[in-house]
Amino acid sequence: MSFIISEAAGLYGPQLEKLNRFLEKMGLRYEGGAEHTVFLTDEDGEMLGTGSLCGSVLKYIAVDDSLQGEGGAAAIVSRLVSRAYMMGRKKLFLFTKPQNEYMFRSLGFFPLAEVNGAVYMENSRRGLSDYLDSLEKGEGVQGAIVANCNPFTLGHQYLMETAAALVDTLHVFVVSEDASEFPFSLRYEMVKKGTAHIKNLILHQSGDYMISHSTFPTYFIKDMAKAKDVNVELDLTLFGKRIAPALEITRRFVGTEPYCEVTGAYNEAMKRILPKFGIEVIEIERKGGISASKVREAMKNGDINLIKRFVPASTYDIIKDMVVPSKEAREYGSTDRGAMTDETV
Numbered sequence: 074m075s076f077i078i079s080e081a082a083g084l085y086g087p088q089l090e091k092l093n094r095f096l097e098k099m100g101l102r103y104e105g106g107a108e109h110t111v112f113l114t115d116e117d118g119e120m121l122g123t124g125s126l127c128g129s130v131l132k133y134i135a136v137d138d139s140l141q142g143e144g145g146a147a148a149i150v151s152r153l154v155s156r157a158y159m160m161g162r163k164k165l166f167l168f169t170k171p172q173n174e175y176m177f178r179s180l181g182f183f184p185l186a187e188v189n190g191a192v193y194m195e196n197s198r199r200g201l202s203d204y205l206d207s208l209e210k211g212e213g214v215q216g217a218i219v220a221n222c223n224p225f226t227l228g229h230q231y232l233m234e235t236a237a238a239l240v241d242t243l244h245v246f247v248v249s250e251d252a253s254e255f256p257f258s259l260r261y262e263m264v265k266k267g268t269a270h271i272k273n274l275i276l277h278q279s280g281d282y283m284i285s286h287s288t289f290p291t292y293f294i295k296d297m298a299k300a301k302d303v304n305v306e307l308d309l310t311l312f313g314k315r316i317a318p319a320l321e322i323t324r325r326f327v328g329t330e331p332y333c334e335v336t337g338a339y340n341e342a343m344k345r346i347l348p349k350f351g352i353e354v355i356e357i358e359r360k361g362g363i364s365a366s367k368v369r370e371a372m373k374n375g376d377i378n379l380i381k382r383f384v385p386a387s388t389y390d391i392i393k394d395m396v397v398p399s400k401e402a403r404e405y406g407s408t409d410r411g412a413m414t415d416e417t418v
Contacts, residue, residue, distance in 0.1 A: 076113040076121050076140060078148055080156070084110055092133075095120040099135040101292050107133065111152045113145050124149035126157055129281070131167040132290050150180045154196065164281060165196045168290050168307075185282070186311040190294060190303045193284065193311065204280050205319040211275055213241025216324035216355075217317065219283055220245065221365075223253040225263035225388050228328065228363035235357050236326035237271045244320055246279040254369055259391060266387035282316065284308040305342045313350030325352055329359045372396050 084092060084107050092110070093103050106127040113122035113136070122145045124134035131153050136145040157165055169177060174184060174192045182194040185201055195201070216236055222229050237243040245268065247261050255263075261278065268274050284307055291300035316322075325347055330337040344354045363383050371379040377396060381389055 076115060076143070076145060076148075078152065079112045079114065080152060081110050081112070082108065091120060092123060095123060096133060096135060096292070099137075100295070101133065101135055103133065104290065104292050109153070109156050111149045113140065113149065121145065122149055124153055126153045127290075129157070129162050129165055130290065131165060133292060134167070134169075146176060147180055150177075154181075164200060166281065167194050168192070168293070169194065170293055186307050186314065188303060188306040188310055190299065191307055193307050195281075201282055201315060204282060205316065208244075208277055208320060209275050210320060211242025211244065211273075214324070215242045215244065215320060215322045216240035216326055217244045217246065217320070217322045218326050219248065219279065219312075220264075221248045221253060222260045222264050223255050223365050224368055224384065224392055225260065225267050226363050226365055226368055226384050228360045228383075229264070229365075230267050230385055231360040232326065232328045232357055233268055233274060234271060236355070237274050239326075239355070240324060241273060243271070243274045243326075244277060244322060245274055246277045246283060248283060249278045249280055255392075263388045263391055266391075267385045282311060284311070301338075302342075305339055306346065309343060309346040313347050313352055317350060317352055323352060324355055326355050326357060328357055 081088060089103070092112075096103050107125035108127060110123060110125040110133075112120060114120055120137075121140050122136040124146075125132050131150065134146065134149055136149070154165060157163075165182075167177065167182060168191055171187060171190070171192050174187070174194070177194055178184075182196050183198050183200075185193045185195055187193070197203075216239065218233060218236055220229060220232075233243065233245060245264065247257070247264050249257050251257050253260070257278075261276075265276055268276065284304060289300075289304040289307070291304075294300040294303060312325075317325075325343065327340050327343060330340055340354075340356065344356075347354050368380055368383050371377075371383070372392070372395060375396060380392075380396060384392070
């Protein structure tokens, strides 16, 4: 059966409605983010297949049964990869159902991790290996922390200082994805300056191999609650099976999480999954109610004094120009850091 290929940058109005109907017919759903979309249609304009480029992730790839074996999926992936290369994106990823793994292997994608419900793949046989080879190695007992640090607080600093005292080498991975209020470059700089005194700490970029909620697509998993579980399991499986062994990491540290239900659930999943890979999960009590979300809120409110109580001086030096002082701070408040106690931080 023949088909007509067309492409569109962005999706609006009738075009988006048409895509939604087709994905629903295929048991999928549109969850936004399509920058460039490929359509396969018949001569009457009836949709037979589609796929989209969302950042560095290929999503919404679906082909009608009438095109099975006719090269429809290959045509879609080829167009999307070509478009990505034109945009300077050479490293590409996709998430799919396990039953589709063989098809995407034939199209030049290789599995990174698989769990019950999803496979994570990239378009390079050595992509992950090259990333792991680039990481600085440590010695002795080695631990790890994976953190967003949005922004880097005294709580993060305390967690890293405490963890570093329990191992010979502490690897800290700062999440590289720019899906936070603070861009990666600023977050990395904050952590680098705020941990310069921890001599056995090695700082890394997470690269593309630590899966965030914003990266992981849920469009092919019907149960949204299950989709969150699959996201976490894929991320931890990739860390436990591939990343930790490459650096001989045997301990992973995490702070207690009384505020965020999602992060709390992630911590519990760590305790369940990582020991299967020989990794001990060590939970360290959060320092005095400090949280990055409180710092971000204080920045919006212009509460300079609270910010100074919650972040190291090195972080404040980086973010101070982003803060508009509140009226109270301007009229009455001092901008001195002042004394800090365990109760206030």
